[in-house]
Amino acid sequence: MxxxxxxxxxxxxxxxxxxxQSPAMAERVKDIASVAGVRSNQLIGYGLVVGLNRTGDKNRFTSQTLRNMLLQLGVTVPPGIDLKSKNIAAVSVQADLPAFAKPGQTIDVNVSSLGDATSLRGGSLLMTPLRGADGQIYAVAQGNLVVGGLSAQGLDGSKVTVNVPSAGRIPNGATVEREVPTGFAQGSHLMLNLHTPDFTTANQVADIINRTYGGSVARALDAASVQVSAPHDPAQRVSFTSLIENLDVSPGEAPAxxxxxxxxxxxxxxxxxxxxxxxxxxxxxxxxxxxxxxxxxxxxxxxxxxxxxxxxxxxxxxxxxxxxxxxxxxxxxxxxxxxxxxxxxxxxxxxxxxxxxxxxxxxxxxxxx
Structure with missing residues (x-):
């Protein structure tokens, strides 16, 4: 039927x-806007994870990477020898470099398998340079992986997989080597960019800044940007930005x-x-x-x-x-x-x-x- x-x-x-239908709650400027130029940058690198329990790659490009790494360390592998080590996996390493990160500070990295490795559990990432979009090295990653996944297989072919064992994370696994310059201390203005463009909210932000500091310190350029006059001295600019971002603003209500x-x-x-x-x-x-x-x-x-x-x-x-x-x-x-x-x-x-x-x-x- x-x-x-x-x-x-x-x-x-x-x-x-x-x-x-209740009146809009006041929010801090720092919660609804960000300062132009103060942003994180994405980094990426290619490296090797070693120490796996026979769960690594079985392809040739991983063997080629291992051969090149050994050559840089002064170890020459005779030609014709195929390095078939199942305890090594080729991986991509990603990280976000926060704004104002200084050399010597550490950041977290994510590691993902590029080949046919079944699990990265128990592995250790060898020293891997992390590059930005301009090709420059901004951090170096190395350390033991924390893998939240698990995979087990029986002799009869039965297999159980929990989460994703082919990806992991290294907390504080990369050390910053190069600082990214920002335009925060340059120019005579700060630019506040709203997370959600809205003409009413932009006007409210400019209005509360002008009512707090007098004159025409701020003006809304469009639905997403508010230009604010700022001190030239870097220390004074930091203090001024701290005061600005803690002002309470009643944002415009979202459209129906x-x-x-x-x-x-x-x-x-x-x-x-x-x-x-x-x-x-x-x-x-x-x-x-x-x-x-x-x-x-x-x-x-x-x-x-x-x-x-x-x-x-x-x-x-x-x-x-x-x-x-x-x-x-x-x-x-x-x-x-x-x-x-x-x-x-x-x-x-x-x-x-x-x-x-x-x-x-x-x-x-x-x-x-």
């Missing part, structure tokens, strides 16, 4: 999350949005969602198809053969329609209450919102991810 539900396409669940995640079954509706006057009817239409084949038996001595004849019963059931009216400017709370009163499922809510948007009655952006 096949059963089809025609009233909805996407089956999702509604997360009971509604935002009440309805976000639907069809994979996790989540619907999030912001508090500013409004609906224009509209009448909505909702009902379920179900089609049931039952297959009841019968056997056709021919008369005796007729020369015919027994055959199975299909027979289908099609039934259409429609629930009583339920209509409700959305008044002008109806709020999120009223929408949810109206849908709950008629017993609609979360998927029905999505269908209703889609219909309202198509009719031009939904005053919000509908995003399906």
């Amino acid at each position: 096949a059963r089809f539900a025609l009233h909805s396409v996407i089956k999702i669940g509604l997360l009971g999350l509604a935002f009440s 949005k309805v976000i639907v995640n069809s994979r996790t079954g989540t619907v999030v509706i912001s508090s500013h969602v409004r609906v224009q006057p509209a009448a909505v009817t909702h009902g379920n239409l179900s089609v049931t198809i039952s297959e009841k084949p019968i056997v056709s038996q021919p008369p005796a001595l007729s020369g015919g053969s027994t055959a199975i004849v299909p027979r289908s019963d099609v039934t259409v059931n429609e629930e009583a329609n339920r209509m409700f009216v959305f008044n002008p400017g109806v709020s999120l709370d009223e929408i949810v209450q109206a849908v709950n009163r008629v017993g609609a499922a979360p998927s029905d809510l999505v269908a209703i919102l889609e219909a309202l948007r198509s009719a031009g009655a939904l005053r919000a952006e509908l995003i399906v991810i």
Whole structure:
């Protein structure tokens, strides 16, 4: 028996999350904006992990890397010898170099297998230079890996893998060798970049700075940038930036949005969602198809053969329609209450919102991810 539900396409669940209409809470400037030029830089390197328990690579380029490393250490491997060491793995090493990191400080590194190694557990990364986008070496990594994954295999071929054993991490595994210059102490201005561009928030940030320090110290250039006049002396600029980033600002409220995640079954509706006057009817239409084949038996001595004849019963059931009216400017709370009163499922809510948007009655952006 096949059963089809025609009233909805996407089956999702509604997360009971509604935002009440309350005044925006004040936030610090440092929580909603960052200083231009003060940023981290990504580093990458290629190296070898040794000391594995026969879980390393079995390819040729790892053997070639091992041969080159031994040559740099003064060990010459005779030509024609294939270095097939299963306790070595070729890996990529990644790290984020924070702003203002000084030579001698340490940073964390992530290590991932590049070849066919099955596990990096118990391995140790040999000295690996880490380069930036400009090709310069900014840090050197080395140390024992911390691997959160586990892999075990039996003689009969059965295998169990927990998490990802082919990737690991070395806390404080890289030492900074070169400082990245920043433009923080240069020029006569600081540039504050908002994490979420918004004209209202940019104007609020400039306004609170000017009201605190007087004059026209700050001005909003666009929805994401606020230019602030700053002292030329580096020490005074640090103190001034510290005062700026701790000012409290009431950011602008986000635009009305309805976000639907069809994979996790989540619907999030912001508090500013409004609906224009509209009448909505909702009902379920179900089609049931039952297959009841019968056997056709021919008369005796007729020369015919027994055959199975299909027979289908099609039934259409429609629930009583339920209509409700959305008044002008109806709020999120009223929408949810109206849908709950008629017993609609979360998927029905999505269908209703889609219909309202198509009719031009939904005053919000509908995003399906």
